Amino acid sequence: MRAFDLTPLYRATVGFDQIADLMDRALASDVGQNTYPPYNIEKTEEDAWRISIAVAGFSDDDLAIEVKDRALLITGRKASDEAERNYLHRGIATRAFERRFHLADHVRVTGATHENGMLNIDLTREVPEALKPRKIEIAAAGKTDANLVEAKSVN
Numbered sequence: 402m403r404a405f406d407l408t409p410l411y412r413a414t415v416g417f418d419q420i421a422d423l424m425d426r427a428l429a430s431d432v433g434q435n436t437y438p439p440y441n442i443e444k445t446e447e448d449a450w451r452i453s454i455a456v457a458g459f460s461d462d463d464l465a466i467e468v469k470d471r472a473l474l475i476t477g478r479k480a481s482d483e484a485e486r487n488y489l490h491r492g493i494a495t496r497a498f499e500r501r502f503h504l505a506d507h508v509r510v511t512g513a514t515h516e517n518g519m520l521n522i523d524l525t526r527e528v529p530e531a532l533k534p535r536k537i538e539i540a541a542a543g544k545t546d547a548n549l550v551e552a553k554s555v556n
Contacts, residue, residue, distance in 0.1 A: 448526040457518035
């Protein structure tokens with residue numbers, strides 16, 4: 402059983418709809434989904450990652466990287482090979498692909514390189530200053546005289 406109804410979660414919470422949508426996407430994805438092209442995700446620093454995608458046979462002009470609505474979309478479209486070739490074995494797949502990654506808040510793409518058949522996309526989390534934790538100084542209270550009584554007038 403892989404179908405979960407998250408409707409009760411929507412009734413009892415406010416602002417958690419993104420988490421519910423993420424769970425819906427994760428539970429709805431098929432185990433036998435497309436695994437082409439293979440990729441790695443590595444953590445390079447505390448707030449930095451690199452996605453490496455094996456794109457053998459694709460040139461820079463055949464690849465496109467786009468960020469839209471907090472989603473990273475990588476597409477590859479190989480131009481048709483005009484020269485007719487007679488392959489005895491064709492193991493390098495150059496079929497069109499589309500790979501999508503959902504990005505967390507404040508994660509942005511900082512660069513991409515294509516070298517030796519690998520497309521490397523660098524990502525960093527850049528939290529705005531307003532959302533970063535900040536330390537509040539505690540001011541020392543002035544020395545008070547314990548014997549002083551403050552009088553206030555009634556009128």
